[in-house]
Amino acid sequence: MIIKSIVGCKIIKLLNLSYKQLNEFSRSMNLSLSLLEMIKIKSYFKKIARNPTDIELETIAQTWSEHCKHKTLTGIIKYTEKKNGRKKIRVFNNLLKETIFRATIELNKKQCLSVFKDNAGVVEFDHKNAVAFKVETHNHPAALEPYGGAATGIGGVVRDILGVGLGAKPVAATSVFCFANLDIKKSQIPTGACHPKRIAKGIISGVRDYGNKIGIPIVNGATCFDDGYIVNPLVFCGAIGIIPQKRIEKKICAGDLILIVGGKTGRDGVHGATFSSINLDQQSNINAVQIGNPIVEKKILDVMLKARDLNFYKAVTDCGAGGLSSAIGELAEQTGAVVYLDKVPVKYSGLRPWEIWISESQERMVIVVERKNKKKIIKIFNEENVEATFIGEFTNSKKLVLMYKNNMLANMDMFFIHKDLPKPVRYASYTIKNEQVQEPIKLHSFEILKLLKYLLADLNICSKEWIIRQYDHEVQGQTIIKPLHGNTIETSGHGDASVIFPYTIVKATKKGIVLSNGLNPRYGKINTYKMAASAIEESLRNAVSVGADIDKISILDNFCWGDTDKSKILGSLIYAAKACYDMSKAFCVPFISGKDSLHNEYFIDKNKYSIPPVLLISAIGIINDVTKTVTMPFKKENNKIYILGVTRNELGGSMFTKFKNIKNGIIPVVYYAESKIIMKKIYETISKNLIESCHDCSDGGLAVAVSEMSFASNKGVKINIDTVKTEPKDSLTVTEIMFSESNGRFIVEVKPENEFKFKKIFKNLIFSEIGYIINEDVIIFESKKHKLKVKEKLSVLSNFWRRNINL
């Protein structure tokens, strides 16, 4: 199929290929292009009366990859929803635009300064500054090489923050993981797969080694365990940065120069973008694995921000998936560009031009420089020993031209590359399962206590201190509320959210940034709408628990799904996306950015391993006064404990039903009107210093939430279950009240002298006083009505909770 080769670039005889040959060619070249896309490419080159070069095909494959164009979520989908034998059909021309993005447009909130168009979402911090937030997935690389894949995940998302507008200063990072059960028996591990402990250890070490070395605190996260991730762990890395509002917009004109800074280009990461569009198998390619170098990235970060403040450049973006092809291709979409590939600094000789062009070597940024600043910007980078080389310029041709040793290797219209991607029709269906309330669960005190101990020791609930303490969450000295709270190092518990006080960047400010997340994959196995709604509400609850104002919260989505080429799997994703629209509108909380990772399936010996659907919601809130925040440990004996919100019989998908192997149960619903008003009132009470501690009720319900507050403070507590408000009234057993995972609930601690004011604020809302903090080493849950008393030493329960994840 090769006509001839020029300086390592092949001309491909594409115009005469049959459909079958086109398909085979795409597969053999690892292009991950569909037949429809190959036909489109063929017709373009037929029109311009020549065959393409390999570098042109690689450029198109990268630009049209799932990773870069999100073809599934932006394509046409015919969706059928079935419930009780009834069908509803809807056609989506662009799922993202019609759900998530639509909610943001319709909400039209003032805080959104740059959403869904740059490397990260940008929201207002104060009248001069903004905050950029991005959460990336790095699942496929981490599945192949846990350490390297996770390390480059954090490195990549930090570069996203550096590449937003003219560059934001990174101030914090987040990490969320999904692993298989660490205690799984060796016999249950598929042949060829690594033990989850080894995967987890590699991933955690990767994030730690990159994050700590680059000097950015990792302040928020979550870890979820389910055997669905046995071969395909999930890695979500997030970062936030501060950027002056006047530096949010990029400007690019014909004549501007293209500067590449940072690491040299090697073969690492070749085909990373197209690779993330396919399912993995044991033959997956080594070139997709990348090794990061945090020290180089740290140097780029420091010099780039210096150059930004000296107005030495007009635009910047990172070299992520697709490498230079993606970075320059996107920057030059409206203008055109000529790039001289032989000028790109390479790690070693022998790289072919297309490899230089699409390599995903780490720690590289592309900067747009006006000619007048050419010498100044090189000087500043050279002074700090950061490699910087001009490799081309922007033109007004609206064409992408690639040169190598005076030979033109590519010459294509930008419109074709970016806008002519065919939109196939996909089909999706989802059948909504009928949920039934389980048989009433009546357990004796000793059974409840035994169950509570099991729950506290479960990987999804137990202390993640071993993981959290590996990260430097205090570097930069701006972490006001840290991921672990407690009176001593021995009694720390997980906070609901973290707070960054960026006083070193925004002088004389009192404002802070709240970071939280929500993740409920267990619910997604039964109902993806409820999973998505619960994840959104949980992320908001967590943020509100430390003092965030719901009116100033924005959220990000990360969909991680199995093979969405299958109609049912795609249908489950659409159902979740619908929840995103509904909840975003209901809570008036806009989405500002997102990232999907589809095709999370792995084949070993023809056996398919697919992940359960996962939607991570990350929330960012701005608070006016960082001193008006609270943490979750109990503070003082005799203070009163209240529960805010309604407890319903919602045990479906809960930790409790998992242990008792109960198949029925209602998945928790989000009663957004109820929940929203409670969140607003919590903000008011925290602002008035009326709450001493606050914690949301989530996994494991009321019993676990209260226990966690107790462990973190080493203070005993006595809870009267009879006073918990339920719906329908008096319809729940003690066990159901203790372990229901109903959304919208908070446990708060109030000083006796503040009770009157506190109750006044919550007047007309559903809340109740359920107990008080005691000066004893015990946790007591009591129901006089049902003659039940669950009592255990705090230290005993705490030992179950601190079962010590130690890899």
Added chain:
Amino acid sequence: MFGIEIFTKEYFKNSFGERLLLDVYEFGFKDIKKIQRSTLYLMDGDLKYKDVLVISKKLLIDKVTEFHIIKQYSASKYKIMDFKILPPISSSSFSAIEVWYKNSVTDTLVESIGKAMKDLNIKKSINVKIGYKYYFYGTLLSPRTLNNIAIKLLVNKLIQEYNVIK
């Protein structure tokens, strides 16, 4: 061609080895009494012994907690998987596994060493390769057991290669 092997001194805590020993036990390999890890640096180029000594002392080792052994090889005789340096603990029964990145994988630590050597005013062109060697003390392990340990705990065959030494 020179090989530098760096060990943690005997009286400092062998935390990596202790940790790995637990993992090895968990996988059912109970005959191992102690594990020790060393770092291997293979340097090829126009080098003299005194250059290597400077590189090792000033760049690679922490003199307080570590010590090194330097060995010179004839380039024609050297095989990458033949880093046969005796372990510091005199024991007749030990086995070892060497682990290296494959040639196609960029090791950023190597890049950093290259830069640091320039800072030490060593301007010669030197190729560096970094690996790890794991010593297992106790009963002599069979090649099969060593292969199992390597694959299950030490090596990602996608990016690394290894050799077992009996």
